[in-house]
Amino acid sequence: LAKTTQPISMDSYEGQEVNITCSHNNIATNDYITWYQQFPSQGPRFIIQGYKTKVTNEVASLFIPADRKSSTLSLPRVSLSDTAVYYCLVGGTTSGTYKYIFGTGTRLKVLA
Amino acid sequence: NAGVTQTPKFRILKIGQSMTLQCAQDMNHNYMYWYRQDPGMGLKLIYYSVGAGITDKGEVPNGYNVSRSTTEDFPLRLELAAPSQTSVYFCASSSSGGGNSPLHFGNGTRLTVT
Numbered sequence: 452l453a454k455t456t457q458p459i460s461m462d463s464y465e466g467q468e469v470n471i472t473c474s475h476n477n478i479a480t481n482d483y484i485t486w487y488q489q490f491p492s493q494g495p496r497f498i499i500q501g502y503k504t505k506v507t508n509e510v511a512s513l514f515i516p517a518d519r520k521s522s523t524l525s526l527p528r529v530s531l532s533d534t535a536v537y538y539c540l541v542g543g544t545t546s547g548t549y550k551y552i553f554g555t556g557t558r559l560k561v562l563a
Numbered sequence: 564n565a566g567v568t569q570t571p572k573f574r575i576l577k578i579g580q581s582m583t584l585q586c587a588q589d590m591n592h593n594y595m596y597w598y599r600q601d602p603g604m605g606l607k608l609i610y611y612s613v614g615a616g617i618t619d620k621g622e623v624p625n626g627y628n629v630s631r632s633t634t635e636d637f638p639l640r641l642e643l644a645a646p647s648q649t650s651v652y653f654c655a656s657s658s659s660g661g662g663n664s665p666l667h668f669g670n671g672t673r674l675t676v677t
Contacts, residue, residue: 483663485665494655497667550619
């Protein structure tokens with residue numbers, strides 16, 4: 452199972468772009484990379500998912516280099532409401548297992 | 564669609580009591596998961612299921628039991644509750660285990676064991 456490593460916490464100011472990098476050195480061929488956002492007292496919420504290169508949606512971009520050993524979540528022009536914990540999750544059908552193990556997450560604090 | 568529904572939202576148990584946390588999804592998802600989250604910490608996988616009648620252990624299964632008799636329901640049973648089981652419990656589901664299907668989470672059950 453691919454283990455993920457993220458920074459424990461980050462601070463940013465409103466209007467800035469925030470990049471959170473996740474390391475997953477032993478990612479398997481079939482694994483996808485998914486990012487979730489969690490606010491206090493709520494379940495995690497899907498943000499974006501990718502397999503390789505770059506993926507963009509209305510809230511974020513996900514950059515994945517060719518070796519896929521890391522990925523970077525990019526949040527453009529953050530606001531106070533983006534203060535949350537962000538989790539990188541790597542998983543797939545490798546070895547027939549379907550466990551999705553969350554890492555420690557990155558606690559993002561957006562300052563005014 | 565209601566998505567993933569968890570009941571109850573809150574519960575206080577005395578040490579040694581038992582209870583069942585309910586989880587139901589209406590998305591016809593085969594894959595379902597139970598996580599616990601201690602205060603200020605990340606999510607730990609307790610049990611998961613890849614379909615009705617099939618369950619398997621996650622990272623922290625001790626003290627818990629699950630069953631999956633239908634596609635929709637995945638209850639989590641706590642036997643002999645202990646203070647260490649004080650936590651927020653989240654249920655999740657996904658349409659496939661291929662990694663390209665996002666997890667859909669419920670709003671959690673906050674459990675206190677005293």
